[in-house]
Amino acid sequence: MKRRLLLLIPLAIFVLLAVFLYQGLSLNPSARESALLAREFPDFELSTLADPEARVDESLLEGQVSVVNVWGEWCPTCKQEMPQLLALADHGVRLIGIDYKDTRAKAREFLTTYGNPFEVNIFDPDGTLGFDLGVYGAPETFIVDAEGVIRYHHTGYITPEDVERVILPEVRKWRSQ
Amino acid sequence: MAFPMSLSRLWNAWPRPWSSPCLSQVLSVLFCLLLLSALAGPASAAIEVHRFDNPVTQQRYQDLTDNLRCPKCQNQAIGDSNSPIAEDMREQVVVLLEDGRSDREIQDYMVRRFGDYVLYNPRLSGRTWLLWGLPAGLVVLGALVIGLIVRARRRAAGQALSVAERERLNALINRERTE
Incomplete structure (x- = not known):
């Protein structure tokens, strides 16, 4: 009897493996943890989209919770994301833009066409700040707390559902800290 | 075609x-x-490869770009992908190499920005012990199973016939032949 039970071991291993691997099928391969969470917003010194002479740095993110959105005129999903960002601004959320690998003329045209929810746009034509933020495609969104620490990282497009379900609750959460 | x-x-x-x-x-x-x-x-x-004067640095560049994974792609090294982020990362590898950084420092630099995902050779950590430990564990398990089988066979072989049994066996065989 004991020997018979031993014969079931391969079946048990198979079932375990099957369950484990089946779960893997439903994982989103592009979803992954951000390396930036709970870290300070990287140091930078760049001009703004509005003013080539201006200089802004990481202190821009201190004092209140900000939603930092990485966008570019060349990015089609950024256009689809603009209504959601405008809605966030209507909710009183402070939005900071990073105009990523773009030209001033095109970016300004973009904001005229699709609206401008941003308090300030950091102009990052070479993508250096984007690189330090681990941005590998626009749009990407970060929530930075009042101490300038990154608390949330959203890769890809923010859907209208995300605004209510994810972004606003996260902003409120970090405001109350 | x-x-x-x-x-x-x-x-x-x-x-x-x-x-x-x-x-x-x-x-x-x-x-x-x-x-x-x-x-x-x-x-x-199609991918432009940076040329260094020093062959050692050239080799290090080659190894680094072959073993850093492009974050935008599912399964491509940055040395093998023409996505913009892979290009930026290759450029940054060049800058860091020329700055005299070690391979480990360059890998850490990328991991700080893009996470463990960019390492094709994951490091041993709390999250990866199963990944590294499982093959060794399976080898040990296999050795155990083989050991058990060998022991069982040896035990079976050790149960040889007694003198009386052998005589009886011989008698049976002889009877068969004479019939």
């Missing part, structure tokens, strides 16, 4: 167990493999 043709050739050339294998078949398989590898060549040739 050439791809399906080479596939059908490969199929025709594949040695089948029911026909006798001959040299020409083996040769045509080798030819097809050569053809396939030639097809794979041009894809990587």
